[in-house]
Amino acid sequence: MAHHEGTETLSEHDQSHLDIHHKIAHEKEFKQQIVSFAMMIFLTMIAFVAVASDAISDAFTVVFIMILAGIQLVFQLYMFMHLSHKGHQYPAWGIFFGVFVAATAVIALMGMIW
Amino acid sequence: MKPEAMNKLPANPERATLDGKNKFLGFWFFLGGETVLFASLFGVYLGLRNATNGGVTANELFELPLVFIATMLLLTSSLTSVFATMALKTNQFKRMIGWFVVTGLLGLAFLGLEIYEFTHYVHEYEHTIRSSAWGSAFYTLVGTHGAHVFVGISWITLLIIRNLKRGMDLYTAPKFYLFALYWHFIDVVWIFIFTVVYLMGKVG
CATH class of the missing domain: 1.10.287 (Helix Hairpins)
Known part of the structure; x- marks a missing residue:
């Protein structure tokens, strides 16, 4: 003990x-x-x-x-x-997947014809 | 703070418990979702930025000095919440609260400026959410950001009131840490608003 x-x-x-x-x-x-x-x-x-x-x-x-x-x-x-700090692999995945979907959405909506 | 408690917290108190780890991960995923929310509003705004319905245009409406001051307020509040996070990691509860109070006050000043701006547009220029498709896109995008600032101010106020006596421990550390993340995210969104909405509006 x-x-x-x-x-x-x-x-x-x-x-x-x-x-x-x-x-x-x-x-x-x-x-x-x-x-x-x-x-x-x-x-x-x-x-x-x-x-x-x-x-x-x-x-x-x-x-x-x-x-x-x-x-x-x-x-x-x-x-x-602090995304550069240790233990941020999964948060990085989460936020960058969001950024990827976001970029796709912006490009698609920008191109819409009004 | 009791002196013997000084070194008792681990290096990353916000992620030291399973509860803290889950909150930390879940909150980052939430921010990923928020990114998509704002992206849809930005995309719509960019699609409708010239649909002014014969009314006032972005170039005529926006005043850069006001936007610049608002930007400085929010950028500075991002720095003060970094100071708060550093105090959190070094287990200085009072200092952390102090910096979060400054953060909240800067947020409040930003919000006041935005309310002034909106009423100015409505009364002086008769530019409302119903004026044009661009008007709708503008107030929805900038208003949603303003609502996030308001939620942030309410959040930190309640957090401080509720945990002021409790002090720093593995239960309160994740709560304060997540607020700081949220506040930085609001600042990130604002960087794109002042660039895409205001500055690009002035360029034409």
Whole structure:
């Protein structure tokens, strides 16, 4: 019984060691989140400026801002919603199957003639 | 928070129990379904965006500064809910609640702006859900998103009130974690609304 307990609880030294590792990991993640957020603000500003200025042709602007939105989607899913973390295989299947059906629906409905 | 409880939670408290795992997986599948819901509305909108029935057009109606402010509010609220999730993972209950309160307030500001926008369109431009096919598509798509924001604000308010005394444990962690996921999803939808509806409306 005593042996069993010993394997489950960490010594004080091991625990503090583990805490430091967690702390470093969280600080790294914090920095990544801030950078992601700054990138998203930046991409949003570029999209608004691209539309407000007359320097770029309309057809190109539409393609350009759609690409920017796509990049922001990846940032949200992988950074803010942690899709890149361990144990997200099935969630990824769920959301990407949804995205696949969604893309099909948008293409089909867009093409409808009114 | 009791000091001895600090290290008792596992690294991913939202998925530490079977209940939490099921909620986590089920919620992601739900978001997949929500994606399809919004896609159908986006598809209809794109099909009807020029069906203005001789009335006001998107280019005449939309004002970019207002949309830009709304976008900044929602993007920032996405960041604050990330901070809340990080506090959740490091078992800092009060800090998590604080960030979720900020998230909810930013959501409320966004919603206020949207209500102002809609009443402005209706009263100044007589652009209503019945004006044209485009009007119907516009209010249905943007309104459905606004309704999601409202649901989100109600959800986090109830969650905070109900669990404020309980604190952080394996029962409350999945609940708060899922709200953060939902809130990010709302932000993702908004990214496509400001791009497809407002910015593309200005381009023509």
